Amino acid sequence: PISQDIDHILETQSALAIDLGGTNLRVAIICMRGNILKKYSQPNPHTFEDRMSLLLKMCKETMRDAVSLNCRILGVGVSTGGRVNPQEGVVLHSTKLIQEWSSVDLRTPISDALHLPVWVDNDGNCATLAERKFGHGKGVENFVTVITGTGIGGGIIQHNELVHGSTFCAAELGHIVVSLDGPECSCGSHGCIEAFASGTALQKEAKRLHDEDLLKVEGMDMKLSEPITAVHLISAAKMGNSKADTVLNKASTALALGIINILHIVNPTLVILSGVLASFYQAPVQQVISERALVSTQSTRVVASNLEEPALLGAASMVLDYATRRTY
Amino acid sequence: PISQDIDHILETQSALAIDLGGTNLRVAIICMRGNILKKYSQPNPHTFEDRMSLLLKMCKETMRDAVSLNCRILGVGVSTGGRVNPQEGVVLHSTKLIQEWSSVDLRTPISDALHLPVWVDNDGNCATLAERKFGHGKGVENFVTVITGTGIGGGIIQHNELVHGSTFCAAELGHIVVSLDGPECSCGSHGCIEAFASGTALQKEAKRLHDEDLLKVEGMDMKLSEPITAVHLISAAKMGNSKADTVLNKASTALALGIINILHIVNPTLVILSGVLASFYQAPVQQVISERALVSTQSTRVVASNLEEPALLGAASMVLDYATRRTY
Ligand SMILES: [Ca+2]
Ligand SMILES: [Ca+2]
Ligand SMILES: [Zn+2]
Numbered sequence: 001p002i003s004q005d006i007d008h009i010l011e012t013q014s015a016l017a018i019d020l021g022g023t024n025l026r027v028a029i030i031c032m033r034g035n036i037l038k039k040y041s042q043p044n045p046h047t048f049e050d051r052m053s054l055l056l057k058m059c060k061e062t063m064r065d066a067v068s069l070n071c072r073i074l075g076v077g078v079s080t081g082g083r084v085n086p087q088e089g090v091v092l093h094s095t096k097l098i099q100e101w102s103s104v105d106l107r108t109p110i111s112d113a114l115h116l117p118v119w120v121d122n123d124g125n126c127a128t129l130a131e132r133k134f135g136h137g138k139g140v141e142n143f144v145t146v147i148t149g150t151g152i153g154g155g156i157i158q159h160n161e162l163v164h165g166s167t168f169c170a171a172e173l174g175h176i177v178v179s180l181d182g183p184e185c186s187c188g189s190h191g192c193i194e195a196f197a198s199g200t201a202l203q204k205e206a207k208r209l210h211d212e213d214l215l216k217v218e219g220m221d222m223k224l225s226e227p228i229t230a231v232h233l234i235s236a237a238k239m240g241n242s243k244a245d246t247v248l249n250k251a252s253t254a255l256a257l258g259i260i261n262i263l264h265i266v267n268p269t270l271v272i273l274s275g276v277l278a279s280f281y282q283a284p285v286q287q288v289i290s291e292r293a294l295v296s297t298q299s300t301r302v303v304a305s306n307l308e309e310p311a312l313l314g315a316a317s318m319v320l321d322y323a324t325r326r327t328y
Numbered sequence: 329p330i331s332q333d334i335d336h337i338l339e340t341q342s343a344l345a346i347d348l349g350g351t352n353l354r355v356a357i358i359c360m361r362g363n364i365l366k367k368y369s370q371p372n373p374h375t376f377e378d379r380m381s382l383l384l385k386m387c388k389e390t391m392r393d394a395v396s397l398n399c400r401i402l403g404v405g406v407s408t409g410g411r412v413n414p415q416e417g418v419v420l421h422s423t424k425l426i427q428e429w430s431s432v433d434l435r436t437p438i439s440d441a442l443h444l445p446v447w448v449d450n451d452g453n454c455a456t457l458a459e460r461k462f463g464h465g466k467g468v469e470n471f472v473t474v475i476t477g478t479g480i481g482g483g484i485i486q487h488n489e490l491v492h493g494s495t496f497c498a499a500e501l502g503h504i505v506v507s508l509d510g511p512e513c514s515c516g517s518h519g520c521i522e523a524f525a526s527g528t529a530l531q532k533e534a535k536r537l538h539d540e541d542l543l544k545v546e547g548m549d550m551k552l553s554e555p556i557t558a559v560h561l562i563s564a565a566k567m568g569n570s571k572a573d574t575v576l577n578k579a580s581t582a583l584a585l586g587i588i589n590i591l592h593i594v595n596p597t598l599v600i601l602s603g604v605l606a607s608f609y610q611a612p613v614q615q616v617i618s619e620r621a622l623v624s625t626q627s628t629r630v631v632a633s634n635l636e637e638p639a640l641l642g643a644a645s646m647v648l649d650y651a652t653r654r655t656y
């Protein structure tokens with residue numbers, strides 16, 4: 001019957017999704033329903049030339065897989081660290097996490113190599129698009145995603161669309177300032193929420209406590225060989241380490257005040273926390289909002305993302321949403 | 329000739345503009361070009377009934393003036409303190425500055441009394457609309473207005489339209505938090521920029537210095553009888569009072585960090601400072617932005633408003649813009 005034929009077409013229409021992160025370069029085939037049909041990962045090379053040639057090589061190989069998997073690739077979506085001009089498909093500027101990655105036109109070489117349309121946006125915006133299509137943001141007109149990983153990033157949806165800002169610098173949520181002084185930040189300023197609440201900031205505090213022999217508490221499982229991370233700080237606090245608890249309270253408060261600033265500026269209905277620390281931060285952030293936000297924003301919901309691959313899914317969604325709009 | 333006839337029509341098409349503030353209730357006739365043809369002011373009554381009856385009385389009197397001035401009133405625009413649902417023309421909630429001013433439908437009684445369409449928005453949003461039509465915001469797609477008066481308010485224009493937010497609580501710019509602790513704020517939280525940099529906050533600091541006999545410096549003109557205000561703090565600092573200078577530096581820094589947070593969230597091209605303290609804050613705010621904002625937002629322009637009656641002009645603009653759209 002005809003309806004089954006249409007189902008079959010929907011199943012196999014797919015996107016090539018690329019995630020260019022600080023550590024890895026990944027390429028995946030993702031279908032209309034958000035399933036990842038194939039995924040490759042390689043260490044992200046440190047020079048522009050090596051990175052581009054590896055990227056194109058991985059794309060071409062993945063395209064051959066697509067043929068054997070009976071997937072029709074509608075286009076290429078790229079999630080990358082840094083500031084991006086999505087209209088031009090250009091990476092404007094990156095921090096030192098990705099080297100030699102400023103003023104890079106990604107659209108032209110990928111499009112030339114694969115003969116497909118190419119969309120590019122930064123990782124924070126892609127994670128937000130992933131929530132809009134596949135996650136808690138589905139059908140929500142105004143929401144914000146805050147990603148707490150190594151750094152802090154995010155994206156803002158207003159009237160169902162991303163806010164990019166006049167110089168593509170909107171939703172630089174890690175650099176919301178919540179202290180006149182405060183710890184130094186990677187951006188050169190100080191008192192940014194990234195400097196209080198990112199994985200790197202917590203790791204720094206964990207190491208400091210560890211060096212003073214104040215981190216490990218009785219019964220805590222911690223091997224001498226393993227590197228100290230935020231995870232140790234969280235388990236120490238759970239097992240009664242009051243110094244670890246104080247550090248985490250300050251981090252949670254700083255993050256929550258940053259999010260309150262978002263509520264008082266754009267007033268979304270929903271805040272989605274994403275990244276490795278999301279489930280830890282969810283409850284304390286909701287608590288501080290209920291205490292310190294304006295009454296009419298106090299009940300703004302805070303949830304932890306349930307998506308496994310937000311950057312790849314968001315990269316794919318740029319392709320799939322455009323294809324959906326055109327085709328159906 | 330026909331062109332002169334059209335000029336004549338434009339000249340006389342006007343709006344009835346109402347400004348409901350903490351102190352005064354004002355009604356004005358404002359023409360298409362932004363000239364205030366007539367203006368009345370009365371102390372704003374403290375009860376709901378007295379306020380509404382005075383408001384309607386002043387409106388009717390002003391409508392009679394409109395006839396004698398040969399002005400065609402196209403509608404009524406209301407600027408009010410508090411949080412407003414502009415779709416319904418309802419004041420949802422006000423702070424103690426305007427008493428008995430929650431869940432107030434302004435559209436129905438005014439429209440019933442005058443047989444005219446009625447638009448309502450809060451003072452911060454109206455001041456921003458005034459900038460869009462008559463001020464520095466003319467033709468600017470993305471800008472923000474920050475009003476430093478008794479409190480701190482403002483409005484955000486994105487893609488040429490106001491951002492109201494999901495519960496009409498966007499652009500509550502006074503309650504952007506820039507300190508984990510910081511001074512208590514009228515909203516019940518602490519560390520908000522209003523608690524650092526509003527006229528009230530500066531007045532409090534000026535009084536504190538005055539009580540300790542630390543405010544007045546040699547050669548400073550200050551009568552015993554006059555109340556101590558932010559103005560005294562500013563002139564003391566200018567004449568070399570280092571304590572006054574320290575207070576003002578902290579206030580400027582707090583305000584600037586609040587504005588940096590706006591830049592990192594919505595990334596406008598222009599920041600317009602409005603209100604009595606605007607010209608004082610313009611230079612230090614621009615300076616702190618150039619030091620502590622992300623590189624790509626460091627050059628965001630900060631200007632002081634040149635409008636004399638932003639609330640009334642903005643109230644009028646809601647009427648005039650709608651009329652313009654429909655008629656021409
Ligand atoms: Ca972002
Ligand atoms: Ca406002
Ligand atoms: Zn920063």
Ligand SMILES: [Zn+2]
Pocket residue numbers: 502503513514515516517518520522
């Ligand atoms: Zn406040």
